[in-house]
Amino acid sequence: MALFDDVVSKFNNFKGYEGNPPTTEKEYNALDCWKNLSEKPDWETILSNIDLEKIKALREKEYPPMADYLDGIVKGDNVQVQKYIDDCLAVKAKYPKGDE
Known part of the structure; x- marks a missing residue:
């Protein structure tokens, strides 16, 4: 432990x-x-x-690599940024803390 x-x-x-x-x-x-x-x-x-x-x-x-998010920001690619956010939320849903 x-x-x-x-x-x-x-x-x-x-x-x-x-x-x-x-x-x-x-x-x-x-x-x-x-x-x-x-x-x-x-x-x-x-x-x-x-x-x-x-x-x-x-x-x-x-979690997806943060570089995916930053790359989307730099390129102004809102679809890529949203995909990163959605992927993170999917991980949070898969492993909930109980208060989420």
Whole structure:
């Protein structure tokens, strides 16, 4: 669960840890990785953020190259620009975040 590290490192309260990332709530609660326990995110928040990171990674793999968009802008090709936008929206629809 390397995504755990990506998620928790975004919290200002995170101080780091040694060893393997937790895979269960029990392991997470036993982990000493927070500066202030009163600001420790709950396990469900961590899992939710991990799910968002997974979606982000899937989307990044399938988005069209930004060069396609920029090329369309430079050429004034509105059809190419719209195709880029439509392709991006299709990826977002394929991998929804839940709030979209």
